[in-house]
Amino acid sequence: MALIVQKYGGTSMGSPERIRNVARRVARWKALGHQLVVVVSAMSGETNRLLALAKDVSPNPEPRELDVMVSTGEQVSIALLSMALNDIGVKARSYTGAQVKILTDSTFTKARILDIEEANMRRDLEGGTVIIVAGFQGVDELGNITTLGRGGSDTSGVALAAALKADECQIYTDVDGVYTTDPRIVPEARKLDHVTFEEMLEMASLGSKVLQIRSVEFAGKYKVKLRVLSSFEEEGKETLGTLITFEEDSKMEQPIISGIAFNRDEAKLTVLGVPDRPGIAYQILGTIADANIDVDMIIQNVGHDGTTDFSFTVNRGEYPRALKILDEQVKPHVGARAVVGDNKICKVSAVGVGMRSHPGVASKMFRTLAEEGINIQMISTSEIKISVVVDEKYLELAVRILHKAFELDQPTV
Amino acid sequence: MALIVQKYGGTSMGSPERIRNVARRVARWKALGHQLVVVVSAMSGETNRLLALAKDVSPNPEPRELDVMVSTGEQVSIALLSMALNDIGVKARSYTGAQVKILTDSTFTKARILDIEEANMRRDLEGGTVIIVAGFQGVDELGNITTLGRGGSDTSGVALAAALKADECQIYTDVDGVYTTDPRIVPEARKLDHVTFEEMLEMASLGSKVLQIRSVEFAGKYKVKLRVLSSFEEEGKETLGTLITFEEDSKMEQPIISGIAFNRDEAKLTVLGVPDRPGIAYQILGTIADANIDVDMIIQNVGHDGTTDFSFTVNRGEYPRALKILDEQVKPHVGARAVVGDNKICKVSAVGVGMRSHPGVASKMFRTLAEEGINIQMISTSEIKISVVVDEKYLELAVRILHKAFELDQPTV
Numbered sequence: 115m116a117l118i119v120q121k122y123g124g125t126s127m128g129s130p131e132r133i134r135n136v137a138r139r140v141a142r143w144k145a146l147g148h149q150l151v152v153v154v155s156a157m158s159g160e161t162n163r164l165l166a167l168a169k170d171v172s173p174n175p176e177p178r179e180l181d182v183m184v185s186t187g188e189q190v191s192i193a194l195l196s197m198a199l200n201d202i203g204v205k206a207r208s209y210t211g212a213q214v215k216i217l218t219d220s221t222f223t224k225a226r227i228l229d230i231e232e233a234n235m236r237r238d239l240e241g242g243t244v245i246i247v248a249g250f251q252g253v254d255e256l257g258n259i260t261t262l263g264r265g266g267s268d269t270s271g272v273a274l275a276a277a278l279k280a281d282e283c284q285i286y287t288d289v290d291g292v293y294t295t296d297p298r299i300v301p302e303a304r305k306l307d308h309v310t311f312e313e314m315l316e317m318a319s320l321g322s323k324v325l326q327i328r329s330v331e332f333a334g335k336y337k338v339k340l341r342v343l344s345s346f347e348e349e350g351k352e353t354l355g356t357l358i359t360f361e362e363d364s365k366m367e368q369p370i371i372s373g374i375a376f377n378r379d380e381a382k383l384t385v386l387g388v389p390d391r392p393g394i395a396y397q398i399l400g401t402i403a404d405a406n407i408d409v410d411m412i413i414q415n416v417g418h419d420g421t422t423d424f425s426f427t428v429n430r431g432e433y434p435r436a437l438k439i440l441d442e443q444v445k446p447h448v449g450a451r452a453v454v455g456d457n458k459i460c461k462v463s464a465v466g467v468g469m470r471s472h473p474g475v476a477s478k479m480f481r482t483l484a485e486e487g488i489n490i491q492m493i494s495t496s497e498i499k500i501s502v503v504v505d506e507k508y509l510e511l512a513v514r515i516l517h518k519a520f521e522l523d524q525p526t527v
Numbered sequence: 528m529a530l531i532v533q534k535y536g537g538t539s540m541g542s543p544e545r546i547r548n549v550a551r552r553v554a555r556w557k558a559l560g561h562q563l564v565v566v567v568s569a570m571s572g573e574t575n576r577l578l579a580l581a582k583d584v585s586p587n588p589e590p591r592e593l594d595v596m597v598s599t600g601e602q603v604s605i606a607l608l609s610m611a612l613n614d615i616g617v618k619a620r621s622y623t624g625a626q627v628k629i630l631t632d633s634t635f636t637k638a639r640i641l642d643i644e645e646a647n648m649r650r651d652l653e654g655g656t657v658i659i660v661a662g663f664q665g666v667d668e669l670g671n672i673t674t675l676g677r678g679g680s681d682t683s684g685v686a687l688a689a690a691l692k693a694d695e696c697q698i699y700t701d702v703d704g705v706y707t708t709d710p711r712i713v714p715e716a717r718k719l720d721h722v723t724f725e726e727m728l729e730m731a732s733l734g735s736k737v738l739q740i741r742s743v744e745f746a747g748k749y750k751v752k753l754r755v756l757s758s759f760e761e762e763g764k765e766t767l768g769t770l771i772t773f774e775e776d777s778k779m780e781q782p783i784i785s786g787i788a789f790n791r792d793e794a795k796l797t798v799l800g801v802p803d804r805p806g807i808a809y810q811i812l813g814t815i816a817d818a819n820i821d822v823d824m825i826i827q828n829v830g831h832d833g834t835t836d837f838s839f840t841v842n843r844g845e846y847p848r849a850l851k852i853l854d855e856q857v858k859p860h861v862g863a864r865a866v867v868g869d870n871k872i873c874k875v876s877a878v879g880v881g882m883r884s885h886p887g888v889a890s891k892m893f894r895t896l897a898e899e900g901i902n903i904q905m906i907s908t909s910e911i912k913i914s915v916v917v918d919e920k921y922l923e924l925a926v927r928i929l930h931k932a933f934e935l936d937q938p939t940v
Contacts, residue, residue: 130580130583130584133584134584164603167543167603167607168606168607168610170543171543171546171547171607171610171611172607172610172611172613172614173614174614175610176609176610176613178620178621179605179606179607179609179610179613179621180606180610182602182605182606182609182621182623183602183603183606183607185602186599186602186603189595189596189598189599189602190577190580190596190599192592192595193581193592193593193595193596194580194581194584194585194592194596196589196592196595197581197584197585197588197589197592197593198584198585200585200589200592201585201586201587207591208591208592208595210595210672212625213670257626259623
């Protein structure tokens, strides 16, 4: 008997029929004798409907109240799934984030989980009850409802798995696993049976939408075994999806490159003619961080004439706000010459733990792009990843040629 | 400076535009220097949408889970109104039933309020914050979300007014006060400036939908001054609605009859040939009460041949269930001859505190109905009310002729 945490996303919960499907899947796992905690998202479209309604009432909704409102999407889902389970004879009980309680900080709309109380859940689990938990939400220490930000249901699932020391955390989605790249762009993309935690982390951070990055970080930190599966496979035809392994567990030879990831949700900002002195990066990025804007790539070139240019990327949705802050606060304060930006860019990355022991990956990547005349605007690297920023219009082309260049369309030996 | 509790129903909160209207109305009261607690219902249609969704997933939704789900309607409303208030510069803060906390028993979908914590609200009120509370919901002592049953937002408003010892509880609806009868049936119906609490209680119990009966009971018990107003009157053209007075406060001459109320939401059940012995009423109604079905009128005639007939009315929605219980449990148990019922009936009532000092109201009522050939099926009286059950098809006719017979279309002197 294992303790399994399952997470079902909005598409899996998208209609009454699909919710009954999820209930039958949960019932099959339960019938195998496992203890089950099921985390669910709002029905697809519901969160956007609620956000649109808020915008209809208020141009700039109060974040605290936005969380009160948006958290209802998952609250509806937990009730519906519990009803569906009880209907087929499986004892189930819904829990909101506050009822669990999933304690978070008070950063409304982007809260971070601090602690999870497990006493109530343990009691129900031991009594044979399936626990249905609202993803994406928590409660701060004053009792305010908080949300973890979009996609936060994955994080809820992994955090619950960590708190309960679950044997496995299964993330059910509308795809049947992690692919070498997005099959909508490269039809030859292949499903990976396993991928290392570090690769997954890079892919998620690069915009691969199978798993949300914070959930992967959490899984890494607490060594939660994660599996990505499809919730649409028929009974009897289920596959095992993709298991996210910890490298040290793996005895297999790793491929050099596991996948090509990309992210079109990026924008680039450059502060030109910044005085080249200590503390300048902090003055620029500190102001951005204070506004709760996450920064992705950061590049500062060697200066000349006592000044330098400082570039970074942010989520495209934050672009107007970041531009305004740089213009109105940072530029006069640090005495920069100008602020420029571009929100028609994308990031394309090659990811693979094998690149640690195989030099030449970067040069192969740059050559491949150059041969197609694609100009590279920014470069950033880690031990297991090389990312480039290019004009958005080259996204599909860049992904396709890199996927082919690294032979990801060929079956692994 | 007064402490005022306002309650806005689903129609008042029916669209973003209307919610902004409510916010402006609240802001005007706040600008007069009052402390405000605002209770809101779900946007009109929302509760029905949620109930339909539940039915789509489960033919017989688990009551606990139904409450988790349906309570989200009001949760959305409180967030939207708080946003709208903050937008126009009025500090506001939303509270779910659990956040208040409004402690109820655990009768899901029909919970009763046991206690209201006022500490958090007091602190916010003293800080000048307008408090927005989700109506219709509470939380039991185990932390389960409960709802008070349909129309329960009025009860929430009155209960909060009682707990906070508010100066007045204002119930905003889509009508501008209490009328002598429903103007859709009798165009000559007049608005009452005041009505006694007892009359209001009878009218509510008789199906007059301006106020929910439990809220009136609560108001009476805790001597909460209630006022019914319209939320659709324009700024500068607001009227004072109808004040619900306590008779002892009133120095005015009371009219004999204040209004004609009616209720088409009734069904009649009769147990025929019941042994005429002590305890039989308890055996019949106890079983019905155990099934959580509310009984309205009860009639038992003198028996003959050692048996009697026992009739009562229930809410029409409970009719099939009540009939089944009588047939399967009560009939064999008490040895009754047969069970019959009729759900095509209605109840029409004349209500007025003046009838205490003016005999002849009943005979005038019966004569008026007889002259139009309307057969009376059941009669029930209280000190200030006479109710008759008649065939549903006579409803409009009966209301019109009684309204005229008691001269309710004439202005009061």
